[in-house]
Amino acid sequence: MSQVLMLTVLVMFQIGDGSHVNKRFILVGDKVDPNNENNVTNSTPVQTNLSTCVSSQNSSSSYLDRAKCVLDSYPLIDGHNDLSELFRTYANNSVYGTDLYSDLRLTWDPIEAQTDIPKLKAGKLGAQFWSSWVTCGSQYKDVIRMTMDQLDVIKNIIRKYPEVFKYVSTSQGILESFNEGKIGSMIGLEGGHSIDSSLGVLRMYYELGVRYMTLTHSCNTPWADNWHVDEPGYNGTILGGLTPFGKKVVQEMNRLGMIVDLAHVSKKTMIDAIKVSVAPVIFSHSSAFRLCGHHRNVPDDVLYLTKANNGVVMVNFYDKFVVCPPNNKPTAELTDVADHIEYIRDIIGVDHVGIGADYDGIPSVTHGLEDVSKYPDLFAELIRRGWSDLDLQKLAGRNVVRVFRKVEEIRDSLSSMIPIEDHIPPQQYVNSDCRTDF
Ligand SMILES: [Zn+2]
Numbered sequence: 001m002s003q004v005l006m007l008t009v010l011v012m013f014q015i016g017d018g019s020h021v022n023k024r025f026i027l028v029g030d031k032v033d034p035n036n037e038n039n040v041t042n043s044t045p046v047q048t049n050l051s052t053c054v055s056s057q058n059s060s061s062s063y064l065d066r067a068k069c070v071l072d073s074y075p076l077i078d079g080h081n082d083l084s085e086l087f088r089t090y091a092n093n094s095v096y097g098t099d100l101y102s103d104l105r106l107t108w109d110p111i112e113a114q115t116d117i118p119k120l121k122a123g124k125l126g127a128q129f130w131s132s133w134v135t136c137g138s139q140y141k142d143v144i145r146m147t148m149d150q151l152d153v154i155k156n157i158i159r160k161y162p163e164v165f166k167y168v169s170t171s172q173g174i175l176e177s178f179n180e181g182k183i184g185s186m187i188g189l190e191g192g193h194s195i196d197s198s199l200g201v202l203r204m205y206y207e208l209g210v211r212y213m214t215l216t217h218s219c220n221t222p223w224a225d226n227w228h229v230d231e232p233g234y235n236g237t238i239l240g241g242l243t244p245f246g247k248k249v250v251q252e253m254n255r256l257g258m259i260v261d262l263a264h265v266s267k268k269t270m271i272d273a274i275k276v277s278v279a280p281v282i283f284s285h286s287s288a289f290r291l292c293g294h295h296r297n298v299p300d301d302v303l304y305l306t307k308a309n310n311g312v313v314m315v316n317f318y319d320k321f322v323v324c325p326p327n328n329k330p331t332a333e334l335t336d337v338a339d340h341i342e343y344i345r346d347i348i349g350v351d352h353v354g355i356g357a358d359y360d361g362i363p364s365v366t367h368g369l370e371d372v373s374k375y376p377d378l379f380a381e382l383i384r385r386g387w388s389d390l391d392l393q394k395l396a397g398r399n400v401v402r403v404f405r406k407v408e409e410i411r412d413s414l415s416s417m418i419p420i421e422d423h424i425p426p427q428q429y430v431n432s433d434c435r436t437d438f
Contacts, residue, residue, distance in 0.1 A: 053069035054066065058384075064376055067380040070396065073389070075126025076126045076127070076396040077128070077129070077355070077401070078127075078129065078356060079400070080263070080285035081372075083130060083131075083359075086109075086115075087157075088149070090104075093149055100157070112360065114359040125183055125375065129186045130157070132190065139193040151209070154187055157185075168184040168185055169186065174404070186211050188261065190214045190284075192214070192215045192216050197424045197429060199422065203252070211258060212260070212284060214264050215260065215269060215273060223249060224241070224243070224266075224269050225242075226265055226269075229266045231295055241266065242269055242273060247272065248422045250277050256411060264296065270298070281306065282400070283298055283311075283356070290343060291343055293326055297321055304348060307352050310351075310352075311352065312403050313344050315341050315356060317359070317366050317369045319364050319367075320364065334368030334374075335368075338381045342385070351399055353399065354395060354396075354397070
């Protein structure tokens with residue numbers, strides 16, 4: 001089947017001083033061909049102004065100029081940023097008592113505070129899935145209240161800085177906010193423990209704007225195994241992937257139009273979820289297991305399944321997931337992250353790789369990628385390695401937009417399906433007097 005892009009609207013948007021690196025050209029109406037079963041779309045060259053990104057000189061400064069130009073041509077969509085977690089840790093969730101224009105390394109933490117507005121602008125971030133994460137310690141207790149607080153923090157950040165951020169809940173919204181010069185701001189829910197085994201709560205999170213859910217954080221839920229169960233010596237409960245209720249969770253996410261995120265889950269949960277999901281999945285912040293054998297990373301056989309599912313692996317910058325056995329090195333470098341990206345590209349193709357840096361959620365960093373200002377340096381390295389501008393756009397955001405669109409299409413195709421009302425009685429998984437017996 002030929003690959004077709006229906007290009008309906010070409011919007012030329014110019015900001016800043018008018019130099020070529022500040023021009024934004026984006027196709028607001030480009031659509032995926034619904035007849036293409038493989039959905040390996042976005043491959044047809046599009047009428048962006050990419051030719052202006054190509055420099056005749058091969059110097060590090062021209063690589064960087066070209067990287068910035070590419071990031072002005074299509075939104076860089078990062079799959080995971082834990083800024084809201086740091087608001088809880090360092091500011092009691094006070095958005096209005098914190099200045100995101102200031103350098104938070106000076107007031108929060110010199111290493112962990114990796115995000116602020118000047119750095120976001122320097123990094124040319126186009127859109128962000130802001131993570132709503134709460135500790136696994138809240139599971140079976142006040143997890144829903146804590147999650148609500150983090151959703152509120154994310155919305156307050158967007159509300160406080162309308163000149164920088166725009167709330168986004170659709171794939172189309174990402175492109176529209178980019179054309180307005182704003183950072184499209186979506187919400188990702190990190191950890192299925194946040195639904196407290198309730199599909200009703202899952203549905204309400206969707207209503208509140210949650211557009212992906214990571215099926216687990218680093219703890220099992222009553223219905224899904226997390227990555228720890230794959231570690232040697234693990235001696236806790238093993239469910240064996242997704243339970244029957246866990247499969248219902250995935251099906252309900254498909255019905256709702258919520259992206260299934262498989263970062264943090266066990267290998268068997270990855271495989272089960274990909275088998276059950278009729279929509280493409282993402283790994284919002286995971287790297288390649290073959291290069292760094294940490295169980296937060298994606299093994300090769302799951303990479304192949306992700307390709308078949310038409311999903312995307314968004315590469316994590318955390319140094320502990322970038323460099324570890326079998327490839328021991330004293331430090332993780334920017335070039336090692338580029339190696340992960342190229343490894344995934346080489347194994348399953350450039351249509352299935354993206355960026356999920358994990359900023360503000362990592363206590364140590366990769367050299368050269370210390371904060372959100374550094375994305376252009378990574379793209380410059382890939383340009384040095386010969387990447388085309390179109391492939392860089394795919395890595396930056398085209399692949400994720402394709403997944404998001406497909407998830408929305410499948411949601412629309414399931415509109416006649418009624419909500420799934422399966423439940424697990426709380427008595428089966430929590431022994432607590434604080435549950436209402438009704
Ligand atoms: Zn995480």
